[in-house]
Amino acid sequence: MTTTVAKLVDTSLCIGCKACELACQEWNDQEFTLGTFDGTYQTLPDLEHNFWNLIKFNEFERDGQMSWLMAKYQCMHCADPGCLRACPAPGAIIQRPNGIVDFVHDNCIGCGYCITGCPFDVPRLSPKTKKVYKCSLCSDRTSVGMAPACIKTCPTNCLTFGARDELLRKADSRAEQLRGNGDQDAGVYNPEGVGGTNVIYVLRDAKNPESYGLPKDPGIPWTLSLWKGPVKWLGSMVFLGGILGAFLHFVRYGPKDHGDEHE
């Protein structure tokens, strides 16, 4: 069995150097587009179709001084991916045996359903190719045993890559260490609502993932579950039942009088 891989983001070690952003752009051969300058240290306000890895510089105040909570933002590679559930094109979104959720652009039709299905608001539609893009966890690198570009380049060991079980253990012990150092609320972010993620965070304040720009209780939206479950059954019942009902009605009652026989 292939082991499930994961990326661990230890936010307490991020220095905001953005090397991972650049490594991602380089390896994935993204064209450079000038973004919005909004007076913050953040490269762009949000992810883009050609910008898959964003360090969010969440500003907050401590002891009257401005400070940052930095958190890397990209596809979480959910165990139960909402994007995959929503996708209508077979083979356009796949979950590899090692857990990576990958977009296969040859099969993508550009409907954008995955954008609606994703609880983390990650996939982006390219106006040029009319296809969606996001972090692939460098599946082209990991398939030949190399670490993803962002992880390879991280200078502080904030990012590590490896077997998911091991990284979860590592995350737990690191959170414990942080709690021992006085961060009472330190903990691991691995949200249950999407079956856990293959991108795992250690947060110094795990009670407030929002302050890092991460959703608090992400999950599969209930309208998505209804849409892909009961609504489909209802449709099959109406379509097949309608045709069968019409057939049975005709066998029992046949057509009405034409009217010409009435004189």
Add this chain to the structure above:
Amino acid sequence: MSMNKQISRFDLTERAIHWMSAISFVYAALTGLALWSHKLYWLASVFGGGPTVRGMHPWGGVLFAVSLGFMFRRWARVMQLDSDDKVWMKNSHLYAMHRDQELPETGRFNAGQKMMFWMQSAFAVLLFASGLVLWFPEIAPRSARLLAVLVHPLAAIGSIGGIILHIYMGTAVVPGALRAMTRGTVSQGWAASHHPKWFRELSKH
């Protein structure tokens, strides 16, 4: 008077509107169903492949919405339900059993046809509104999209279910009805038997 003489039931405009909405509806329904279930994805290949279907389905839908707009303008008045129609609706099972004589006499359209008209109009509005949201996922807010992914298929199920009934009635149950929509005419006997009130009114002139 021979009951076989042909009289006009739908003029050219009405027939043009009807077939424009029929063709655009079938196109929108089949291209939509292609994306509704992986089991029906083969329909996408029939209509030129996934990206083509994704690009063209909304335009088929827009054409359908426009034709229904024309149909609405033309027929909204005659489709008003009167007190006879309410009695008819309550006893519609008699119509299904071909005991039409026990029902109130019908005018140009019977109560079932009128209900079909109002239901399909309502579904068209829902399909158009939710379709617009699905068309532009980058612009529409997520809450609207999460609602649209329910409303659009539900309205499609309702309207396709209605159309199955509509086509069955028009082709198999009521002989002569299809000719009214292709050639525009029906026999006097047909009119007298299926729409007696309408026939008497026509005969007055």
